Amino acid sequence: MTPVIDIAGVRKTYGHGDTEVHALAGVDLAIDQGEYVAIMGHSGSGKSTMLNILGCLDIPTSGSYHLDGIDVGGLNENQLSLVRNHKIGFVFQSFNLIPRTSALSNVELPMVYSGVPRKERLARARAALDLVGLSNRADHAPNELSGGQQQRVAVARALVNSPSMVLADEPTGNLDSHSTEEVLGILDRLHADGRTVVVITHEDHVAAHAQRVIRLVDGVIVEDRRAA
């Protein structure tokens, strides 16, 4: 079985000359379908850089990335948009909802770009909001929602197009313990449904939800541990 994520020799370098920063210094990693992976490491160790590359939001300086067997490096801009739309659900630490736009419309957004008809779109968006327990907040704009609720809307948006993987960059970093549990509960359920989940976190109790923990130091993987 081909892994969902397969990166080899990935490097990411920012800046030139004196200010050069090797955010990723040669990373090899394969993640199988249905795995629940936590990425840990100190601040500045390259976690976000790696996840952005996995989410096709950024491109590596060198190295290869195969997603579901497709060589991402060979895709053009439109094909990358398509991959982000169909295969990836991304959750950001800072929620990144579109302001002045209702929760429902935010969740609808990925389906608008994939051309799902309006009726079906609305139904699926409502179902996704229902799944994260926010069906009663569908018409609220982001600034009318608590941080935890905003993040749950973001999770609903990430899963609504049934992507093969959900990538979350410190999804609970800005949340209190109660909201954290709610969001983690949703990710657990996604995993239980067979979705691939990759989560960046600084907290051990969050990482404890995952079956596999990867630790980064200065842009290289120093530990890749699977739970029993």
Add this chain to the structure above:
Amino acid sequence: MTLFEILRFAGKGLTANKMRSALTILGVLIGVAAVILLVAVGNGASVSVQNSLNSLGTNTLTISPSRGGTGVPSRPLTQADATALTDRNIAPDVGSVTPVVTSTAAATYNGTSIDIGQVIGTRPNYFTITNSPLSAGAAFTDADVADARKVIVIGATVAQDAFPGADPIGRQLLINNIPFTVQGVLASKGSSGLQNADDTVVAPLSTVQYALTGPGNLSQLVVQAASADVIDSAQAQVTAVLGQRHGSTDFRVLNQQQLLTARTQTVDVFTVLLASVAAISLVVGGIGITNIMLVTVTERTREIGIRKAVGATRGAVLGQFLAEATLLSMIGGLLGVLIGIGGSRFTIAGVSPVIDWNAVLLAFGVSVLIGLFFGSYPANRAARLRPIEALRHE
């Protein structure tokens, strides 16, 4: 992504900042309305020039002095010239002739001063030759001319200015401090855009000469051909008779057709000038769109990043921002058309505007194109952003 979705996003984007959108729309609106209105005014001026000249009758000739050949001083037109032209034997196609002196003068009524465009001194046949009927009172007579009586016929504008709401007949108007009795009022002919035919006072030739211009030379001779068909031969006869009497062609004979062409050309130049000013304001409106869209794109960089992160293609982002720009210019254009057409119903600077539908179409079309053109630079900038760069934007 359907067109409907694109428009929906664009509409949302515009309503997010209503004040800014409204001001941008206003810029385009003013441009479009200005084009439509100013062209309509120019057009209206040209139409009314035609009408007022046509109303003079197409079978009249106007003779005025001009410089003869190089260095030859022109001989003035005289009453004798006028009499000579009425000779049936040498000028058989000339119907009637009237002498005209013109002058400007200050008028007052009850202590308030009234602007008078022109004081015309002439004979009673002036009214028939120039097709100037009276709306009230009566024209002066040959006897008035013979006795140099101080009677006048006033234009509609003068009547309005001097005696608002009152019957002017029988009242006295002071012209250069000499009292004149108003005896009749001319029917309104309307403004020709450059000159207001209603802003005149007509008095007996002799009176004007004694009181205002001094005796002697005439400003013009107005000749009516025997019929409209013989206007050309009448013109030839007039030229021949006067040329012989003066010894050189030190006068100009204009027929209405030539006057019409000359005036229309002047008005056309005027219209082009107006339209250029309007076109500039339309372009300024377009630059306003670029400006606002650039601000919008910068402000919403993060939003663009989010959209791209969830799968918006470059085309989708481009479409959204282009649609926003075009919507702005189209709404501005439509409102501009409405206001331009609405405004054309009013008289502006003495001219009743006549809408040129080509200008309406053009102004609206250009406004939409301006949205596309001036919006495409910011829209492209938005669409080209890489998702991660856009998301990191502060």
